[in-house]
Amino acid sequence: MEDATPESATVLVxxxxxxxxxxxxxxxxHVAEAGEGPLVLLLHGFPQFWWTxxxxxxxxxxxxxxVVAADLRGYGASDKPPRGYDAFTxxxxxxxxxxxxxxxxxxIVGHDWGGLLGWTTAVRRPRVVRALAVIGMPHPLRIRxxxxxxxxxxxxxxxxxxxxxxxxxxxxxxxxxxxxxVGELLRSWGGPGYPAxxxxxxxxxxxxxxxxxxxxxxxxxxxVRSLFRPDGARFAELLRTSVRVPTLQLHGxxxxxxxxxxxxxSDRHVAASYSWRLYDGLGHFPHEEDPDTVTRDLITWLxxxxxxxxxxxxxxxxxxxxxxxxxxxxxxxxxxxDARAEPGRGEYGRR
Numbered sequence: 429m430e431d432a433t434p435e436s437a438t439v440l441v442x443x444x445x446x447x448x449x450x451x452x453x454x455x456x457x458h459v460a461e462a463g464e465g466p467l468v469l470l471l472h473g474f475p476q477f478w479w480t481x482x483x484x485x486x487x488x489x490x491x492x493x494x495v496v497a498a499d500l501r502g503y504g505a506s507d508k509p510p511r512g513y514d515a516f517t518x519x520x521x522x523x524x525x526x527x528x529x530x531x532x533x534x535x536i537v538g539h540d541w542g543g544l545l546g547w548t549t550a551v552r553r554p555r556v557v558r559a560l561a562v563i564g565m566p567h568p569l570r571i572r573x574x575x576x577x578x579x580x581x582x583x584x585x586x587x588x589x590x591x592x593x594x595x596x597x598x599x600x601x602x603x604x605x606x607x608x609x610v611g612e613l614l615r616s617w618g619g620p621g622y623p624a625x626x627x628x629x630x631x632x633x634x635x636x637x638x639x640x641x642x643x644x645x646x647x648x649x650x651x652v653r654s655l656f657r658p659d660g661a662r663f664a665e666l667l668r669t670s671v672r673v674p675t676l677q678l679h680g681x682x683x684x685x686x687x688x689x690x691x692x693x694s695d696r697h698v699a700a701s702y703s704w705r706l707y708d709g710l711g712h713f714p715h716e717e718d719p720d721t722v723t724r725d726l727i728t729w730l731x732x733x734x735x736x737x738x739x740x741x742x743x744x745x746x747x748x749x750x751x752x753x754x755x756x757x758x759x760x761x762x763x764x765x766d767a768r769a770e771p772g773r774g775e776y777g778r779r
Contacts, residue, residue: 433636433637433638434633434634434636434637435637436458436504436505436637437505438633438634438637439458439477439478439479439499439504439505439630439634439637440458440505441479441482441630443460443482443485443486444462444485444486444489445460445461445462445485445497446460446461446462447459447460447461447505448461449505450498450525450528450529451528452521452524452525452527452528453517453520453521453523453524453525454512455501455506455507455509455512455521456506456507457498457499457500457501457506457507457521457525458478458498458499458504458505458506459478459496459497459498459499459525459529460478460479460481460485460496460497461494461495461496461497462485462486462489462494462495463488463489463490463492463493463494463495464489464492464494465489465492465493465494466492466493466494466534466535466558467493467494467496467526467529467531467533467534467535468488468493468494468495468496468534468535468537468730469496469498469522469525469526469529469534469535469536469537470484470485470495470496470497470498470537470538470542471498471500471522471536471537471538471539471541471542471543471545471546472497472498472499472500472503472539472540472541472542473538473539473540473541473542473543473564473565474540474541474644474647474648475602475610475613475614475631475635475644476503476539476540476631476634477499477503477504477631477634478497478498478499478504479497479630479634480497480539480713480715480716481495481497481715483715483716483719483720483723484497484537484715484719484722484723484726485497487719487723487727488723488726488727491727491730493535493730496525496529498525500518500521500541500542500545501513501517501518501521501643502639502640502642502643502644502646502647503634503640503643503644504634504637504640508638508639508640508642508643513643513646513647513649513650514650514654514659515544515545515548515568515650515651515663516548516552516659516663518545518548518647519545519548519549519552519553520552520553522536522545522546522549522553522556523549523552523553523556526556527556532555532556533555533556533557533558534556534557534558535557535558535559535560535561535730536549536550536557536559536560536561537561537562537563537726538560538561538562538563538565539562539563539564539565539713539715540563540564540565540685540712541565541647542565543562543563543564543565544565544568546560546561546562546565547560547562547565547567547568547667547671547697548568548663548666548667550671550672550673550675551666551667551669551670551671552666554672554673557673558673559673559674559675559676559730559733560671560673560674560675560676561675561676561677561678561726561729562675562676562677562678562694563677563678563679563714563715563722564678564679564680564683564685564686564691564712564713564714565686565691566686566690566691566693566694567667567693567694567696567697568651568663568667569664569667569668569697570690570691570693570694570696570697571586571686571690572664573693574687574689574690574693578687578689578690581687581689581690582686582687582689582690585684585685585686585687588613588648589648589651589652590652592645592648592649592652593648593649593652593653598641598645599641599642599645602635602641602644602645603635603636603641606632606636607631607632607633607635607636608632610628610631610632610635611623611628611631611632614627614628614631614713616684616685617683617684617685617711617712617713618711618712618713618716618717619680619682619709619710619711619713619717620682620709621717622711622713622716622717623713623716627716667697670697670698670699671697671698671699671700672699672700673700674700674701674702674703674729674733675695675698675700675701675702675703676702676703676704676705676725676726676729677691677694677695677702677703677704677705678705678707678714678715678722678725679691679692679704679705679706679707679714680706680707680709680710680711680712680713680714680717681706681707681708681709681710681774682709682710682711683710683711683712684711684712685712686712688706692704692706695779698779701733701778701779702778702779703729703776703777703778703779704775704776704777704778705725705774705775705776705777706774706775706776707721707722707774708774708775710774
């Protein structure tokens with residue numbers, strides 16, 4: 429059975445959630461959904477699928493939220509079209525998903541590539557983003573800068589991006605030997621003891637679903653190849669617009685995919701309240717490595733940002749137009765660590 433090609437249905441893991449498909453932006457996305465209340469949309473990264481949010485799907489609904497974890501375009505049980513893996517289309521998938529779920533806006537929580545889409549959606553389709561939480565993903569312009577400025581640090585950590593530009597060979601490597609390379613990536617980027625055997629097995633199986641390896645690599649190919657094309661210049665120009673919603677950034681001190689020193693400067697791109705948490709002993713997957721701590725921090729932050737969101741809804745401030753802005757608002761200074769003692773592990777900052 430190990431050599432059998434898995435079907436998309438293998439990712440429909442049972443739990444206290446319900447599975448369904450949602451049509452958006454010309455494609456079909458699979459989601460797992462639980463709870464009632466304000467919408468929190470969870471976006472996974474590479475090399476994972478919606479199941480990465482299983483702990484948050486259990487705990488956030490108990491705090492009074494409607495929680496939806498999506499398989500991104502090309503992953504899991506979602507459609508795997510031949511194109512549409514640029515950040516513009518993917519951000520429009522996210523915005524369309526919020527509306528297709530019957531909501532005007534949502535709190536976006538993204539990890540890795542899901543975090544990049546969170547950064548992008550917040551400035552491309554700002555009306556649909558009520559607040560933004562990013563896990564294990566620096567602001568994209570910060571990544572560009574640090575790869576050039578720190579070639580032996582972030583440049584070396586990002587070497588997989590160069591390897592993934594080759595045609596077909598990376599796809600073969602991802603699925604070879606039961607997708608053993610997926611396990612190598614998880615262990616390399618994660619903290620001590622990650623992943624658990626079941627976690628690795630599920631991600632390896634999901635990567636072997638036909639089309640997933642190629643689709644997931646197309647994300648990486650676009651982000652590099654667009655650097656030399658007009659769409660890449662347009663993407664950079666878009667990202668120079670500051671995020672204007674409350675933003676929470678969570679990062680593992682042991683993250684070897686995106687270094688903490690790269691993530692730490694991302695607040696320069698936020699012109700709203702900004703909170704930062706650096707977790708000791710955790711790597712690139714904090715929401716799985718220590719789900720209780722991460723979920724607690726999310727719930728605390730959601731409760732703290734609710735009054736600000738309510739004031740905006742009552743008309744204290746005009747919402748940003750749902751178009752790509754032309755000019756960059758002035759960013760506020762970097763956040764400094766808060767002197768107050770905070771529960772849990774790591775370093776905490778707020779602006």
